Amino acid sequence: MQPFTQRVVETIKSIPEGKVATYGQIAELAGSRRAARRVVWVLHAMSEAHGLPWHRVVSASGEIALRDDEARMMQTMLLEHEGVEVDDRGRIDLDRYRYRPGDAD
DNA sequence: AGTGTGACTTGGG
DNA sequence: ACCCAAGCCACAC
Numbered sequence: 001m002q003p004f005t006q007r008v009v010e011t012i013k014s015i016p017e018g019k020v021a022t023y024g025q026i027a028e029l030a031g032s033r034r035a036a037r038r039v040v041w042v043l044h045a046m047s048e049a050h051g052l053p054w055h056r057v058v059s060a061s062g063e064i065a066l067r068d069d070e071a072r073m074m075q076t077m078l079l080e081h082e083g084v085e086v087d088d089r090g091r092i093d094l095d096r097y098r099y100r101p102g103d104a105d
Numbered sequence: 106a107g108t109g110t111g112a113c114t115t116g117g118g
Numbered sequence: 119a120c121c122c123a124a125g126c127c128a129c130a131c
């Protein structure tokens with residue numbers, strides 16, 4: 001596994017319950033600001049094997065990015081279970097729920 | 106090696 | 119706020 005991939009995995013694992021991070025944010029935290037699409041690939045390839053909290057990753061617009069309706073429902077359910085509000089269009093208020101590393105909560 | 110694809114992002118209109 | 123075109127990076131064929 002490439003170092004960047006490893007860092008993406010660690011970054012995703014570091015997102016706390018009740019918070020979300022965007023693809024671009026994860027890419028930046030892992031050291032490559034423009035690598036949002038690699039984050040997508042990591043989620044596909046490593047989510048299961050590494051037990052990643054994949055549901056805490058959303059798009060820069062605060063939207064659930066999954067295409068598949070069932071999967072969207074699943075993500076919505078997992079997030080709301082952690083106290084993250086998701087509206088009926090699958091949108092999340094990033095001002096409220098965005099993960100900010102280093103914040104004292 | 107070229108092309109297509111993806112749970113993306115940004116910038117412009 | 120929505121739509122679109124480019125840019126982005128790695129992978130599979």
